[in-house]
Amino acid sequence: MKKQMSSAITTLLLAYGANATTIDPQTPAGVLPASESTGWSLEFTDEFNGSTLDLTKWQMDESTKTRSPRWDRGIDDWWFSPANVSLDGAGNLVLAVTKEDSNTMHTGSVSSINLYEPTYGYVEARIQIADSTKDTHTAFWLQGQNQSNVDGTANDGAEVDIFESAWFTDSTKAVVHIDGYGADHQANTKSYNTPGIHSGYHVFGMEWNEHVMNIYYDGVLKTQYEGTWVPQVAEYLWLSDGASFGDIGTFASEPVGFLTSAKFDYVRTWQAVPVTDLVLVGDNKMNGNFNAEAGGAITFKNTPGWYNLGGADTIVATNSNVTYDGSQNLVATSVRIAALNTGYAMVEGDVFDISYVWQDDWNWVDASDEISVSLFTTSDDTLTGTRTDLVESFSGLSSQNGVYEAVDQNGVYTATAADAGKVIFVAIQGDSAGYARVDNFELIRHSAAPAGNDAPVFTVSPINKSNATVDVAYNGTLDGSATDANPEDQLTYSLTSPAGWLTLASDGTLSGTPTTAGSDSWTVEVSDGTDTDTATLNITVDAAPTGPTTLFSDNFESGDTSAWTVSGSATVNLASSYSDSYGVRINKSTFIERVISTVGYSNITLSYARQAINLSGTENLRARWKVEGTSTWYDLETLNTTPYATYSKVLPAAAENTSIVIRFVTNSNKNNEKGYLDDILVTGE
Numbered sequence: 001m002k003k004q005m006s007s008a009i010t011t012l013l014l015a016y017g018a019n020a021t022t023i024d025p026q027t028p029a030g031v032l033p034a035s036e037s038t039g040w041s042l043e044f045t046d047e048f049n050g051s052t053l054d055l056t057k058w059q060m061d062e063s064t065k066t067r068s069p070r071w072d073r074g075i076d077d078w079w080f081s082p083a084n085v086s087l088d089g090a091g092n093l094v095l096a097v098t099k100e101d102s103n104t105m106h107t108g109s110v111s112s113i114n115l116y117e118p119t120y121g122y123v124e125a126r127i128q129i130a131d132s133t134k135d136t137h138t139a140f141w142l143q144g145q146n147q148s149n150v151d152g153t154a155n156d157g158a159e160v161d162i163f164e165s166a167w168f169t170d171s172t173k174a175v176v177h178i179d180g181y182g183a184d185h186q187a188n189t190k191s192y193n194t195p196g197i198h199s200g201y202h203v204f205g206m207e208w209n210e211h212v213m214n215i216y217y218d219g220v221l222k223t224q225y226e227g228t229w230v231p232q233v234a235e236y237l238w239l240s241d242g243a244s245f246g247d248i249g250t251f252a253s254e255p256v257g258f259l260t261s262a263k264f265d266y267v268r269t270w271q272a273v274p275v276t277d278l279v280l281v282g283d284n285k286m287n288g289n290f291n292a293e294a295g296g297a298i299t300f301k302n303t304p305g306w307y308n309l310g311g312a313d314t315i316v317a318t319n320s321n322v323t324y325d326g327s328q329n330l331v332a333t334s335v336r337i338a339a340l341n342t343g344y345a346m347v348e349g350d351v352f353d354i355s356y357v358w359q360d361d362w363n364w365v366d367a368s369d370e371i372s373v374s375l376f377t378t379s380d381d382t383l384t385g386t387r388t389d390l391v392e393s394f395s396g397l398s399s400q401n402g403v404y405e406a407v408d409q410n411g412v413y414t415a416t417a418a419d420a421g422k423v424i425f426v427a428i429q430g431d432s433a434g435y436a437r438v439d440n441f442e443l444i445r446h447s448a449a450p451a452g453n454d455a456p457v458f459t460v461s462p463i464n465k466s467n468a469t470v471d472v473a474y475n476g477t478l479d480g481s482a483t484d485a486n487p488e489d490q491l492t493y494s495l496t497s498p499a500g501w502l503t504l505a506s507d508g509t510l511s512g513t514p515t516t517a518g519s520d521s522w523t524v525e526v527s528d529g530t531d532t533d534t535a536t537l538n539i540t541v542d543a544a545p546t547g548p549t550t551l552f553s554d555n556f557e558s559g560d561t562s563a564w565t566v567s568g569s570a571t572v573n574l575a576s577s578y579s580d581s582y583g584v585r586i587n588k589s590t591f592i593e594r595v596i597s598t599v600g601y602s603n604i605t606l607s608y609a610r611q612a613i614n615l616s617g618t619e620n621l622r623a624r625w626k627v628e629g630t631s632t633w634y635d636l637e638t639l640n641t642t643p644y645a646t647y648s649k650v651l652p653a654a655a656e657n658t659s660i661v662i663r664f665v666t667n668s669n670k671n672n673e674k675g676y677l678d679d680i681l682v683t684g685e
Contacts, residue, residue, distance in 0.1 A: 085108040278445045369398070519539075552594065561584060596662065601656065622637070625655065
């Protein structure tokens, strides 16, 4: 199947077309992202007016088990709870954080899973974060439903954290997680400055196409991801509070009840639309004015968007001590090659203009030195790929010392057929041992003349969707699985083979309820109204779940403790029984423990019956667990004196898909001080 190459900016795909149900009527007409002035069409909005959450756009998340505990700050249990989600009637979604008891936190979370899942575009939210000092963090993120697929890239989905407010300083971090959360997990973390983040509302945004993700704070570019860290599939939106993993705050000393809340004023997404003159770099766009980080000598490491191809990222990139417009400007030398990934994939016939101002500075040789601007491509569409220059344009010689001069070069390069589909990069440098200053750089693309119709193309075949389950309603989508080089074309989907249990709507929505386990296949078609393409769709139907699986059990009816490692005095007898005939008695300084594999299982649950007799003071019967090979034990319960009863606990996520050790231990010093155990059971799902 032929793959069509297209402009990443002008043919961005979103999972749902704009309509009355996706655009909040309270959204101001013509509103654009904080960092942009053109080139975007509103796709989805929620202004959070009214009194109830719009459940056609969002689901209120509810945890079925505790999320990752934060042991270092006393949060043993942490849950998403719908009770912590509300609208305040003043135009805000409120995600509250509450302390339920001494070690339990509940937080609010909403997501657009299975309701709205864009592929590419611009996503933005205006947020007042929760108080980070209460051990919570506010997050605005995207999640792919196939993020757990392991292939070493984000192509099949990722967790994309635009920001997480887990720190007390005016800074935050963006993170991209790929390949699940187990042994194959990889993450790419990028810190960035966020002045004033702990006070008032701020706008967080991300521009996403097939080549780059640019992250903005209050309309200013802060950091960028490219290449294998960029998802190529649909991702849903997620707004949440959570138990913090950053700076340690005051949760442990706070009273039970309400702690803090985050407020979301709006969430908006746009899709790119073709414009004749598209600013790729300029002003705030891609930090063309070099002002994203101000305050004197700023290194390349701390200059959003720009990277040094000529040396270390610890070299100064911009400075404020020689001004053009009262702001930062680029310091250009032969070893400061300021390069930038525009994220734009060229179309044959595209024409590019460049402009900037510059002045010579220290040790500049007026008779020979110039500023050069290069447009280039790379072997893998990332800055680390092998570079191929398209054109190198020079400023001309300095005509007057210490005075800024304007350079405006129209039509500096026209894209060829060989360039089509390749990302264009830019590099600025001086050719001197001395340095000059560059400011207000702009790169503009004039679009090529429109071509004839291009057929839509499925990006992969076969298309392997997530598994279905017998007698369970299936939900999925094909939207985003095909591309079309003509951005104005509306793609529709259909089945060309017997449908069986599956229904495919024209917008790509997959639904139906299978009744038989097995591997099912269909032929699907995508059409732009003129041309079509076909692919094979595969869905595996799993048998209905049978419930938890027993990973280990012992009711001691064998009459011994052969299944356990024993240290001290442990006796199987009739008197210790809770049910049936036998149980085990442990007394004095004794423990019994067992290693259990949980590989392949989640929701690990430990159940048992126990009784503590005549234990007092510091003496106790204790149930504990740990991950095998580690030294940290976690207590499930500690008892002095209690009647025989059963106890059950779902272990934290750290106990899943690994090997764990369970231990029962006493520390008494007399024979009549003892513990009884029976009916020990470990299950997983």
